[in-house]
Each structure stands twice: as structure tokens, then as C-alpha cells.
Amino acid sequence: MESIGTAASPPPKRTRARNRRGEGGRLREDIIAAAVELLDEAGDERAITLRSVARRVGIAAPSIYPHFPDQPAIMLAVVRREFAELRNSLHSVAEKSGTDPRQRLYAVSNAYLDFARTHPERYRTMFGGLWMPDLGDSSLTEADLATLGDETMRILIDTLADCVAAGQSTSTDPSGDAVALWLGLHGLAHQRAVSRVFPWPEDIGDRIIAALAHLNDPDA
Known part of the structure; x- marks a missing residue:
């Protein structure tokens, strides 16, 4: 203990x-x-x-x-709870954002960024910025950590796949491109937290979403 x-x-x-x-x-x-x-x-x-x-x-x-049994077990419970909160938030936004897949993808992605901005300490802990458990010195196993965030990623994958099915995205690999999209969102969330005085373009989030999700130009 x-x-x-x-x-x-x-x-x-x-x-x-x-x-x-x-x-x-x-x-x-x-x-x-x-x-x-x-x-x-x-x-x-x-x-x-x-x-x-x-x-x-x-x-x-x-x-x-x-x-x-120990402090790492408490931290794992905290991280699991926050991933559940993030999942629930994205799921709620997806349900309320209407029938257009493109708008739903933007809404879900921006809800992700909002969560990171609203709960910066929790967000950094969820992704290892603060909490880096030593599996050899705790009760945790790799299996405890392996599935963290899976349900959140599934929402991104399914939402991007809907865009592909609607002809709004040229992605040929929604699962892989959803991972790329998450990395872009995560990078933006992190940089906004550590580079607060940087003059971020107001539409930088939408640019990242459109590029990494391979969205078609709606005006084309």
C-alpha cells in the first residue's frame, strides 16, 4: 500500500x-x-x-x-470519471446538433476543445501531462490504462464516417483520419493552454477540423 x-x-x-x-x-x-x-x-x-x-x-x-489500495488507483478513477464526462458531453452535443454530418463533426470537435479549455487540469491529467503512473510501483496494470478514451474516439470515428457516407468528406480511412483529427484537436488544446498570448486565428479550430477530416468545400 x-x-x-x-x-x-x-x-x-x-x-x-x-x-x-x-x-x-x-x-x-x-x-x-x-x-x-x-x-x-x-x-x-x-x-x-x-x-x-x-x-x-x-x-x-x-x-x-x-x-x-493506493494513490494511483484514485487517480485512475479520476481519469476514468473525466473520460466518461467528456464522452457524455460529446454524445449530447452530437445528438443535439441536427442531421447534417458536417455540422455535427464541427460541433463534436469544438465541444472537445471546450472541455479542454474549461477543465485544463483535468484534461492534462487525462492525457498524461500531470499523471504518469509507474506501473511497477502501483496496483495498476497496462490493462487498466489500455482502453482509456476509446469511447470518445469512437464518437469521432462514427461522426467522420457519417460525413463520408453523406459525400461531405473524401476520407478513405475514417478510423485513421479520426485519430489524426484527435491529434490535431489535442495539439491545439495543449498549445492554447501553454501559449495563451499567441494571436490564434479565430477560425483555427475549424481549419484543423476541415483539413484533417478531409471535408469538402460546401460552397464548391
Whole structure:
């Protein structure tokens, strides 16, 4: 098990009411939510320790062990939760964006960029900018990490494939081009975060989407 360390600036301790019978799962969710709060506040996963999370939830640190064996396991739960949030956001946007595949692809892609801008600390953690687990020193395995983001990628693949089927994209490999599109969106999200004073063209996102998705010119 992870040794229980202390955070640099301990957050205020809460007093938590004992769960009623059948509510044990609520504590697990409270632990994850506390870890997300600490990440948002500190911008650094090193602020998330068993002790800091326990203090935020209002429990004794050993109470975490039945739910998470160590800090990397908590971080994996955080990352999984945020990928689920991203998936749900993109799925909702896709459903609400109408029947035109081109507009749906733009809407989904821009929703991705919005998520990265709105939750920068979580986004960097999801893609390894902050959280780089050492599999040899934790309870995690490669299988725990292998499928992260699969559902989000599937939304991009399916949306691009719809553009191809509608004759709006010349892509001959929607799966591969969706990966290229994700890389372009991810690169833009990262550079916007680290190069905030750069004079980004207002339509840079749309340019990247159109080029990497091989979209036809709608006015041609």
C-alpha cells in the first residue's frame, strides 16, 4: 500500500456523516470527487495523497483502503470519471446538433476543445501531462490504462464516417483520419493552454477540423 504522505498545503478538514446501510458506494464517489477538487485547486496530482483526500472527505485515511489500495488507483478513477464526462458531453452535443454530418463533426470537435479549455487540469491529467503512473510501483496494470478514451474516439470515428457516407468528406480511412483529427484537436488544446498570448486565428479550430477530416468545400 502507498505510505500516507502529507500535502504541501492541507485543505480544510470536513466532518462526514457515517453512511447508512447499503450506502458504501457513496464513500467511493466522495473520494473521487474530493480528488477532483484537489486537482482543480492545485493543478498538480501530487497534491492528491491519501491523507489530503481523507481530510477533504472528512474520514480517517485508512478508511480509503477498502475502496482504493493506493494513490494511483484514485487517480485512475479520476481519469476514468473525466473520460466518461467528456464522452457524455460529446454524445449530447452530437445528438443535439441536427442531421447534417458536417455540422455535427464541427460541433463534436469544438465541444472537445471546450472541455479542454474549461477543465485544463483535468484534461492534462487525462492525457498524461500531470499523471504518469509507474506501473511497477502501483496496483495498476497496462490493462487498466489500455482502453482509456476509446469511447470518445469512437464518437469521432462514427461522426467522420457519417460525413463520408453523406459525400461531405473524401476520407478513405475514417478510423485513421479520426485519430489524426484527435491529434490535431489535442495539439491545439495543449498549445492554447501553454501559449495563451499567441494571436490564434479565430477560425483555427475549424481549419484543423476541415483539413484533417478531409471535408469538402460546401460552397464548391
